[in-house]
Amino acid sequence: MIWAIVPAAGRGSRYGGEIPKQYLDIAGVPLIAYSLRAVLAHPSVQGAMVVLSEDDASWPGWTQIDGKPVRTCIGGAERADSVLAGLSALPDDVRPDDFVLVHDAARPHLRASDLERLLDLGRGDPVGAILATPVRDTLKRAGGDGGIDATEPRERLWRALTPQLFRRLQLTRALEAARDAGIAVTDESMAMERQGHRPLLVEGSDDNLKVTTPADLPLAEFLLRFTRERNMPESNT
Numbered sequence: 001m002i003w004a005i006v007p008a009a010g011r012g013s014r015y016g017g018e019i020p021k022q023y024l025d026i027a028g029v030p031l032i033a034y035s036l037r038a039v040l041a042h043p044s045v046q047g048a049m050v051v052l053s054e055d056d057a058s059w060p061g062w063t064q065i066d067g068k069p070v071r072t073c074i075g076g077a078e079r080a081d082s083v084l085a086g087l088s089a090l091p092d093d094v095r096p097d098d099f100v101l102v103h104d105a106a107r108p109h110l111r112a113s114d115l116e117r118l119l120d121l122g123r124g125d126p127v128g129a130i131l132a133t134p135v136r137d138t139l140k141r142a143g144g145d146g147g148i149d150a151t152e153p154r155e156r157l158w159r160a161l162t163p164q165l166f167r168r169l170q171l172t173r174a175l176e177a178a179r180d181a182g183i184a185v186t187d188e189s190m191a192m193e194r195q196g197h198r199p200l201l202v203e204g205s206d207d208n209l210k211v212t213t214p215a216d217l218p219l220a221e222f223l224l225r226f227t228r229e230r231n232m233p234e235s236n237t
């Protein structure tokens with residue numbers, strides 16, 4: 001069985017607003033509820049560890065979703081610190097070799113079929129796997145003056161998404177090594193790659209968007225309200 005770690009300790013500075021973006025209302029439900037419901041919907045996921053900020057005043061205090069346990073711990077200044085805190089706070093019966101699934105609280109529209117593919121392929125990989133999508137646009141390198149310095153080759157370039165699936169101890173060691181080296185890793189895979197691992201790329205969906213700026217919220221709401229595969233959470237406490 002697998003535990004999900006849901007980093008939700010960010011302040012949403014690029015979004016702005018009164019409350020952290022993971023608590024914004026989408027169709028009457030906080031954004032984080034969709035992200036949690038999406039990972040907990042898989043039968044192999046037995047619970048979720050939500051990583052909160054020290055002064056989080058918005059967390060609704062859920063202790064279960066769909067009958068699965070939801071626990072919390074306090075994160076850190078950077079996302080990687082929060083994931084490390086989540087790894088450390090997992091229940092004692094989560095073994096060092098067990099897979100854990102890390103999914104951003106800010107990614108509410110995770111398709112069940114994408115999660116199934118990630119778990120199916122990732123659990124068969126010696127290291128683990130991440131959801132990602134191939135880059136489909138031409139990429140430009142910006143100069144400091146607002147002009148274009150170069151067009152970058154996009155062959156074999158993918159956008160990393162979440163969830164990302166790794167074994168508890170291996171991921172813990174990789175994140176600790178990056179922290180101790182003073183390297184800021186932007187996702188779990190980067191920490192694993194620094195250790196020489198080559199995580200599997202599993203193709204996900206472009207609509208597994210991360211709500212980062214205000215422009216993202218209407219699109220997230222559209223996706224959650226109207227797409228076929230949706231995880232509309234029921235109310236729960």
Ligand SMILES: Nc1ccn([C@@H]2O[C@H](COP(=O)(O)OP(=O)(O)OP(=O)(O)O)[C@@H](O)[C@H]2O)c(=O)n1
Binds near residue numbers: 008011014079210
């Ligand atoms: N110290 C941090 C920073 C981020 N996150 C979480 O990591 C996910 C992805 O991070 P991002 O989209 O960057 O969220 P924020 O850091 O809140 O956004 P910003 O960078 O705009 O402040 C979010 O669910 C966020 O809550 C976290 O748990 N702990």
Ligand SMILES: C[C@](O)(CO)[C@H](O)COP(=O)(O)O
Binds near residue numbers: 159186187
């Ligand atoms: C983990 C992630 O969502 C993969 O794309 C991304 O790296 C998070 O970056 P952020 O700057 O913390 O939003």
